[in-house]
Amino acid sequence: MAQAERIRLRCDVLVIGAGGAGMMAAIAADAAGADVLLVDRSLIGRGGATVMAQMTVAVALGEEVPDDVRHHLADTLAAGRGLCNPHLAALLCEHGPAAIRQMDAWHVGWARHPDGRIRQAHAPGHDRPRCAYVDFLATGPAVSRTLRAQVQRQARIRRVGDLCISDLVTADGAAAGAVGWSVSSGAPVSIAAKCVIIAAGGLTRLYRRNSASANMGGDGYALALRAGADLVDMEFVQFFPIGHLAPRLIGMDPIMWDPFRYKLGGRLLNADMREFTDDYGVSEDGTYRITRDLATYAICKEVEAGRGSPAGGVYLSFQHVDPALLSAAFGPVIERLAKNGIDLARMPVEVAPIAHYHMGGIRVSPALETGIANLFAAGEAVGGANGANRLSGNAITEALVFGRLAGEAAARAARTAASAWHESAAAPALALLAHEGARGPNPAALVAALQAVMARDVGPFRTAAGLARARAEIAALTASLGAGPGGAARPFDSARLDWFDLRNMLLVADCVAAAAQARRESRGAHQREDFPALKDDWTVNQTIRLADGHPVLAPVPASGAAMAAQ
Amino acid sequence: MSLVAHLLVRRGSAGETARWDRFAVPFERGQSVLDGLRRIRIETDPSLAFRFSCINANACKECVMLLDGKVVYACTARLEPREMRLEPLPNKALLRDLATEIAAPDERLANQRRD
Numbered sequence: 001m002a003q004a005e006r007i008r009l010r011c012d013v014l015v016i017g018a019g020g021a022g023m024m025a026a027i028a029a030d031a032a033g034a035d036v037l038l039v040d041r042s043l044i045g046r047g048g049a050t051v052m053a054q055m056t057v058a059v060a061l062g063e064e065v066p067d068d069v070r071h072h073l074a075d076t077l078a079a080g081r082g083l084c085n086p087h088l089a090a091l092l093c094e095h096g097p098a099a100i101r102q103m104d105a106w107h108v109g110w111a112r113h114p115d116g117r118i119r120q121a122h123a124p125g126h127d128r129p130r131c132a133y134v135d136f137l138a139t140g141p142a143v144s145r146t147l148r149a150q151v152q153r154q155a156r157i158r159r160v161g162d163l164c165i166s167d168l169v170t171a172d173g174a175a176a177g178a179v180g181w182s183v184s185s186g187a188p189v190s191i192a193a194k195c196v197i198i199a200a201g202g203l204t205r206l207y208r209r210n211s212a213s214a215n216m217g218g219d220g221y222a223l224a225l226r227a228g229a230d231l232v233d234m235e236f237v238q239f240f241p242i243g244h245l246a247p248r249l250i251g252m253d254p255i256m257w258d259p260f261r262y263k264l265g266g267r268l269l270n271a272d273m274r275e276f277t278d279d280y281g282v283s284e285d286g287t288y289r290i291t292r293d294l295a296t297y298a299i300c301k302e303v304e305a306g307r308g309s310p311a312g313g314v315y316l317s318f319q320h321v322d323p324a325l326l327s328a329a330f331g332p333v334i335e336r337l338a339k340n341g342i343d344l345a346r347m348p349v350e351v352a353p354i355a356h357y358h359m360g361g362i363r364v365s366p367a368l369e370t371g372i373a374n375l376f377a378a379g380e381a382v383g384g385a386n387g388a389n390r391l392s393g394n395a396i397t398e399a400l401v402f403g404r405l406a407g408e409a410a411a412r413a414a415r416t417a418a419s420a421w422h423e424s425a426a427a428p429a430l431a432l433l434a435h436e437g438a439r440g441p442n443p444a445a446l447v448a449a450l451q452a453v454m455a456r457d458v459g460p461f462r463t464a465a466g467l468a469r470a471r472a473e474i475a476a477l478t479a480s481l482g483a484g485p486g487g488a489a490r491p492f493d494s495a496r497l498d499w500f501d502l503r504n505m506l507l508v509a510d511c512v513a514a515a516a517q518a519r520r521e522s523r524g525a526h527q528r529e530d531f532p533a534l535k536d537d538w539t540v541n542q543t544i545r546l547a548d549g550h551p552v553l554a555p556v557p558a559s560g561a562a563m564a565a566q
Numbered sequence: 567m568s569l570v571a572h573l574l575v576r577r578g579s580a581g582e583t584a585r586w587d588r589f590a591v592p593f594e595r596g597q598s599v600l601d602g603l604r605r606i607r608i609e610t611d612p613s614l615a616f617r618f619s620c621i622n623a624n625a626c627k628e629c630v631m632l633l634d635g636k637v638v639y640a641c642t643a644r645l646e647p648r649e650m651r652l653e654p655l656p657n658k659a660l661l662r663d664l665a666t667e668i669a670a671p672d673e674r675l676a677n678q679r680r681d
Contacts, residue, residue, distance in 0.1 A: 010681040044673050046626040047619040141625055160678060161669045182675045184661050192681065213619045213626065248596025251642040253623035340596075444607040491579050492662040495612040 004187035011037035012414040014193035019048025020399035021379025022199035023147035028407025036157045043161040045148035049212045053140030055258045056131030058393025059096035064120035064129040069093045080387020081524040082539045087366040088385035099400035108146040121262045123392040125291045131393040167429035168227040174373035176420035179429035186489030188433045192421035195374045195410040202380040207355035208451040211255045217501045218508030220381035224362045229370040231544040232383040233360035235515035236525045239460045241295035243354025246311035261288040263329045269315040270307040293389045296353040313352030318344040359386045368406035378406035388524025435484025443498035467517040478506045511551045569593035569647035576653040579662040593647040600640035615663035631664045
């Protein structure tokens with residue numbers, strides 16, 4: 001069958017990914033006068049991680065208690081275990097309050113005290129109450145909805161869903177646009193753009209159990225790598241310690257227990273119904289104090305020691321909390337839990353670590369520029385602001401702040417940039433779209449196989465042997481994937497989408513495993529069972545660049561350490 | 567004895583004659599219809615088309631389809647050990663199988679200004 005005619009688009013600023021960061025970038029670039037095209041492989045404002053965030057937004061508003069950007073920054077840097085890029089962390093903290101006030105002006109609906117002050121919860125790792133939220137478990141959906149309404153109000157912002165970007169196009173070392181295909185029709189698409197912003201989120205789909213959308217397969221990282229940009233800190237995948245495990249819940253996100261913990265405390269119990277975090281140096285006694293990396297460690301060790309719950313996690317109990325208090329704090333959610341057969345006043349639930357967020361990502365300057373001219377990144381796609389472990393509440397702040405700054409920077413660059421588009425530069429990417437081989441092995445099964453490998457060997461606890469095995473299996477899966485997608489392009493071809501996803505997922509999975517293999521110490525979210533201690537000489541960020549299709553690592557002394565030494 | 571859910575799925579794309587495929591999925595208490603559909607793609611037929619993004623949270627609202635003639639979200643409809651009839655939304659343009667064109671008209675590629 002002849003391939004459908006290519007659809008050609010043109011814009012000043014192309015934003016890839018329509019989650020929180022992408023929508024904010026589009027709004028900011030448009031406000032700065034750029035002609036903006038916002039695309040997403042799913043529907044606009046429905047996919048990604050922001051819509052799934054049921055928790056909080058950390059920002060030094062000082063509404064609950066007096067606060068200052070410096071305190072938020074100190075907590076962010078401490079959580080990052082010496083590896084934060086301090087310039088990016090400072091940007092996040094400094095611009096956070098304005099972003100949160102802007103969202104407030106757009107009627108996001110932050111929870112408030114009766115006197116009008118924004119409520120700020122005290123989440124672990126913060127020195128004071130700092131985390132704004134929208135009741136009940138609605139922070140992410142409210143942020144998404146609010147940004148979506150703003151994007152729609154700006155008639156000049158063109159929005160296109162169901163558009164899968166397969167490759168960036170560069171010419172003379174600068175971004176020139178992108179090539180992709182329409183999921184709904186299968187037709188190839190080319191987009192000539194003066195500037196490109198990657199806001200495609202993280203990589204949690206690499207893991208079997210994860211808390212984000214199905215479209216978070218690391219495609220932004222893969223696009224950047226293949227375009228010649230650097231990644232950084234790829235070994236640091238954050239596991240959310242208390243992802244819901246059992247009994248089976250539907251219609252609710254597995255990270256839902258965090259708001260319960262910061263409002264009501266709760267008790268983490270092992271099979272002996274004993275609070276065990278004391279054994280790991282953090283006394284909780286019904287409060288919420290333990291940070292994510294430590295909690296993940298403690299839970300995994302309890303399970304390993306045979307003190308886990310039947311489904312392979314630990315218990316989280318609110319049985320000691322007055323039922324009236326439970327209802328007051330989470331009214332409608334308590335009803336949804338009842339429909340799932342869960343009565344928190346009478347039973348604990350089972351929780352276990354779940355892939356939640358990626359600290360690593362595309363290496364950028366404080367202007368959100370990658371090493372490739374006119375290529376920018378925003379949101380979770382950016383690496384560096386959170387170092388080895390992200391402070392809770394910083395992800396949406398990061399999405400909003402970096403989205404806005406990247407949008408402004410790209411619009412500025414687009415004013416003077418000429419279009420660098422060359423058909424010849426786009427030819428290899430277009431040829432891949434036109435590939436019509438036999439349909440290979442079931443790509444959905446290959447995705448499941450990769451997720452199993454990553455969960456087994458590249459999870460929160462790693463060993464040299466496990467990482468070597470993972471890399472060998474990733475290489476074998478890559479070989480079985482073949483050189484191009486099978487079959488001809490056609491409307492809503494899920495297997496074709498899986499093929500393009502796998503191409504990205506396998507590359508990014510290998511980056512995570514390679515960086516984890518090289519880092520022979522334990523720090524934050526990266527724990528090596530064969531190198532259990534943190535080592536000062538590993539106060540180093542690892543960058544990754546692609547050479548001949550393979551990741552090449554380079555160590556760079558962490559700039560936070562250099563600044564602290566001054 | 568292990569129980570089985572039988573998913574009877576209306577297949578095909580616009581312009582094709584629709585056919586019905588029957589898939590047997592092991593029934594596990596608490597699972598959703600979306601869990602069953604995802605399992606079919608991994609174990610039996612990766613070409614089976616349906617929309618979803620958030621998997622479990624009912625946040626993306628993309629997995630909307632007909633179950634036994636009623637509009638449901640596949641992520642919140644419980645899998646049951648019986649025959650369950652799945653069809654695409656009747657009032658939206660069919661793309662393939664259970665996937666329909668649910669994007670806002672101005673967010674569709676076909677409606678964009680071309681270069």
